[in-house]
Amino acid sequence: MSFYFINEEIGAVLKDILAKVCYEKYPLNFNNVAVTWINYEARSKKGYGYGINNRKKIYPASIVKLVYSLAIYYWIENKTILRDIQIDEAIQAMLQNSSNDATSFIVDLLTGTTSGPSLEKEIFNTWKFQRLIINDWLKTLNWEELYGFNCCQKTWEDRPYGREKDFYGTSNKNRNAMTTDGTARIMEEIMQNINFNENNINLRNCLFREIKEQSQYNDENSQIKGFLGEGLPQKILFWSKAGLMTEARHDAAWWINENQSKTLLVVFTEGKEFANDNYFLPKFSKAIYEFIHS
Numbered sequence: 001m002s003f004y005f006i007n008e009e010i011g012a013v014l015k016d017i018l019a020k021v022c023y024e025k026y027p028l029n030f031n032n033v034a035v036t037w038i039n040y041e042a043r044s045k046k047g048y049g050y051g052i053n054n055r056k057k058i059y060p061a062s063i064v065k066l067v068y069s070l071a072i073y074y075w076i077e078n079k080t081i082l083r084d085i086q087i088d089e090a091i092q093a094m095l096q097n098s099s100n101d102a103t104s105f106i107v108d109l110l111t112g113t114t115s116g117p118s119l120e121k122e123i124f125n126t127w128k129f130q131r132l133i134i135n136d137w138l139k140t141l142n143w144e145e146l147y148g149f150n151c152c153q154k155t156w157e158d159r160p161y162g163r164e165k166d167f168y169g170t171s172n173k174n175r176n177a178m179t180t181d182g183t184a185r186i187m188e189e190i191m192q193n194i195n196f197n198e199n200n201i202n203l204r205n206c207l208f209r210e211i212k213e214q215s216q217y218n219d220e221n222s223q224i225k226g227f228l229g230e231g232l233p234q235k236i237l238f239w240s241k242a243g244l245m246t247e248a249r250h251d252a253a254w255w256i257n258e259n260q261s262k263t264l265l266v267v268f269t270e271g272k273e274f275a276n277d278n279y280f281l282p283k284f285s286k287a288i289y290e291f292i293h294s
Contacts, residue, residue: 003145003185004038004049011050017287018052021280026273034058034268036180037288038188042260045192049264051181057148058268060178061243062098063250066186067151067178068106069095069203071134076200081109088201095206095241098223100155107154110134115154117162128167145182150174180266183252187264191239191254207239207254226278228253228265231286249275253285257292 014037022030034056038049069091075081087109093102108114111133119127131152138146153168153176154160160168168174196202211224211234223242224230228251232238236255243250252266265288267281274280 001144002181003143003188004047007048007050010037010039010048013291014050014052017284017291021283021287025277025280029271029273032270032274034180036184036264036266038184038264039292040192040262040264042262047188047262047264054181055179057150057177057179058250058270059175059245059248060183060268061245061248061250062103062155063178063183063241063243063252063268064151064153064155064176065094065098065103066183066190066241066252067134067138067149068103068110069201069206070186070190071110071137072106073194073200073203074137075110083200091201091203092206095203096209098221098242100157104154107131107134111152115160115162115164118166119163124163124166127163131167143182143185145179145185148177149179149182150177152176180268183268184264184266187241187252187254187266191262191264204239207241209238209240210234211236211238223251227251227281228267228285229282231282231284232289245275247272247275249277249281251281257289261292263288263292 014035018030018033018035022033031053034053036049036051036054038047040047072087072091076083090102090105093099094106104115111130113127113130134151138149138151154164190203196204209224209229211229211232223240227242229238229240232255238255240251240253248270250268254262254264256262265285267284269280
């Protein structure tokens with residue numbers, strides 16, 4: 001059973017929007033787009049939505065940082081690790097700025113592993129066992145949307161070396177893999193279900209972004225420009241985490257509408273054409289927003 005109510009009317013609208021936005025440049029590439037769209041009434045904890053390719057496992061790029069941040073939150077809650085200023089700073093940098101250095105630190109902290117040269121077989125087997133701790137933790141959540149998730153790899157500016165490269169396996173078969181439904185479930189947990197307090201890291205605050213005039217965010221690492229936030233009005237409250245690499249452009253976004261309803265939209269796109277397209281995701285979110293306010 002899905003964590004949101006399946007709504008066929010939303011499904012029909014979503015298919016229509018996808019067809020119109022894709023038709024301009026990608027008439028044959030519908031299978032390269034995965035979407036989960038959920039709307040929540042103002043005081044509702046469970047939303048109504050629909051997905052397209054929403055259970056397809058896709059390389060998530062920096063979207064995986066949502067998983068690592070939620071893991072840190074629960075590790076601290078359970079006193080598995082002790083919170084300190086460096087953890088706070090790393091989580092902020094990982095979510096707000098998508099820092100790969102901060103992500104490396106967080107993954108090492110969660111798993112008790114470090115990067116470095118290749119290891120001998122027995123030592124490497126122990127290292128691999130440790131690195132899979134995050135996957136094991138995801139299974140304990142018992143969320144069906146996370147079935148088959150692989151969240152055990154760091155994110156890189158260039159590419160992995162040494163034991164990290166070995167861990168990817170032949171043809172990178174051990175790459176991270178997530179779905180839009182599972183990503184949406186994690187985003188909902190952060191935005192709806194956790195009562196953050198001063199004793200732990202407020203992940204929600206780390207994901208908040210101001211939608212400003214483009215002239216104010218001409219940053220090549222912006223998670224607004226070229227992503228879902230760019231298609232939305234500046235006045236709305238907006239939270240997001242984007243992912244971008246040479247063959248993927250993704251975004252997971254949450255915003256509050258004028259009528260105080262809430263929208264959760266996760267879009268994954270695969271292929272170099274989508275990765276290099278700064279307009280597809282903004283057009284998509286703009287169409288979703290205009291439908292909600294029509």
